[in-house]
Amino acid sequence: MSRRRVLKLAGAASVALGLTVVAGEYGFREANAEPPRARQSPAAKATPKPPPRIASWAAAPLPPEEGTLSATGLHDAQLRMVVRPTIGGTHPRIRISNRYGTAPLQIAGAWIAPRAQGPDEKPGTRVVVTFGGSRSVVLQPGQDLVSDAVALSSPVAARTALLVSLTVSGSTGPVTWHPRSRDVSYLLDGPTRPTRAAGSAARARQRWTGFTGWYWLSGLDLLSDRAAGTVVCFGDSITDGPSTAAKRTTVRWPDLLAERIAVERPRAPYGVVDLGIAGNRLLQSAPRGGVAALDRFDQDALGQPGATDLILLEGINDIGFGRDTDGLPITAEQLITAQRTLIGRARRSGLRVHGCTLLPFEGAKFFTPVGEQVRQQFNAWVRNGGAFDSVVDFERAVLDPEVPTRIAVPYDSGDHLHPSDAGAAMLAGAVDLTALAALHR
Missing domain, CATH: 3.40.50.1110 (SGNH hydrolase)
Structure with missing residues (x-):
């Protein structure tokens, strides 16, 4: 049968059914029906999976120990603690623990930065850490909390020394800690005192006191593809x-x-x-x-x-x-x-x-x-x-x-x-x- 004859018969049938028929290269379809979906390649269909989140550093929380600073606690203090991730990645998060605390822990601020030396951060690298979008948070006794992910200026390399800083407000009470820190940690306790040393960096170095242990800090994870x-x-x-x-x-x-x-x-x-x-x-x-x-x-x-x-x-x-x-x-x-x-x-x-x-x-x-x-x-x-x-x-x-x-x-x-x-x-x-x-x- 000729193509013209086929079109004529199809048009007649469409009048009876109230449809509009459109001729295509390979056949016919109803004009008021949904057009066929374009074929997609498997690559186009697949949604790329985000990189998995991997624990890169951790320390088991412990109760405070009599005769140490962990038992007496801190007041209006800032801490800088060294963490060395065992694998590289991006968008790190930190875990804070008040598991063995007896009072609410008030964190007024937290941030992460690569370390230059001692308690000094590499200039211009500090990134603020938030908790549910807020720069401050209160952890109740017995509570563990994971921060929001932060975007550093460059990916974290494995075994890089990072400084995780916490500022705590008021009296903390006994500290949830891990005493055997791999590196020396640093404490700025109480109100700052004037010093004759030249430069803000020099003044800061004089005020920091070295101590052993990770206070409240119990983990760091990141994304790694x-x-x-x-x-x-x-x-x-x-x-x-x-x-x-x-x-x-x-x-x-x-x-x-x-x-x-x-x-x-x-x-x-x-x-x-x-x-x-x-x-x-x-x-x-x-x-x-x-x-x-x-x-x-x-x-x-x-x-x-x-x-x-x-x-x-x-x-x-x-x-x-x-x-x-x-x-x-x-x-x-x-x-x-x-x-x-x-x-x-x-x-x-x-x-x-x-x-x-x-x-x-x-x-x-x-x-x-x-x-x-x-x-x-x-x-x-x-x-x-x-x-x-x-x-x-x-x-x-x-x-x-x-x-x-x-x-x-x-x-x-x-x-x-x-x-x-x-x-x-x-x-x-x-x-x-x-x-x-x-x-x-």
Whole structure:
């Protein structure tokens, strides 16, 4: 049939139906119907996903400690605290905690800037931090709060020293803090006093007082389009690292692990956060060891943005100091039960769990032959129990081959319990990077 004949028949049919027919290149459609949607390529349909938010630095909050500034609190003070992100990115946020405070915490101002040196910011880089759009905020006792994201003038590079500054108004009461800061922090307390030093920068430097600890500051996360996730290192003083020395930066194995990941996995690095607490135990809270791991785990470890992996090192303080309700030493079975509980919680949150053997400790102040037997029983379970996604064999990384119950001299800090700088490097090197979550999705 000719095209003209087809058009004529179609027009006649449209009169009967009350439709207008429009001829197209490939057929006909109703003019008062919706035109066919243009085909879109898969790339046009897909909405680009924003970069994931990754925890890049963290410190586990602790109650105030008698005999320190954390117990007495501050009044009308300004603090500058050094944070070193373990992965680079943009739009950082900070986490503030008044978890163990007894009074409302009034933050009158907060800002972030790259550090020049000491308490000095790089000129012209300061960015104000807001909370729900406001420059000031009040945290009630027990409250944690995440700030709004801020846009710095340039992306944050991994391991850059950032200064996070807080100005607090009125009397704070006891401080929620983390005592073992990696770097010296700085305090400007009370009204400023005149000085003869020339220049505002010189005057400011004279007024700052160095101190140890991160006050109220418990986390920093950022956006990263390259990150594979966040590794949460959860443990006691071996993870927390030594106390800050006045003239040197402390060495902690989680920081060395972050540096190793950056070198070996530059295209898909991980944020690494240190949630260690000196003196922490699995089963029981302690005056200087914080809340028991079983009780702080969800809030400290599982709340980290972008968390994909957990490295779990806990138990040596339970062996050395812990007692059950009958006053008897803690057993390996009790430690194993507690760790199984943490493993289950982590897995329900989608994390891969990497279990650590406990380091040798003969010669430490709380060493006993009974405790050594418990340690060996626990380590045998870590290696052979099949409970973990991978085993991080810290014991074998640092033991003395001739006296396996001791840390080898080069890796011993001197107290026969904590690793030296060389020992911390051995611990960081013992983690199997191929076991991390990115390769198992």
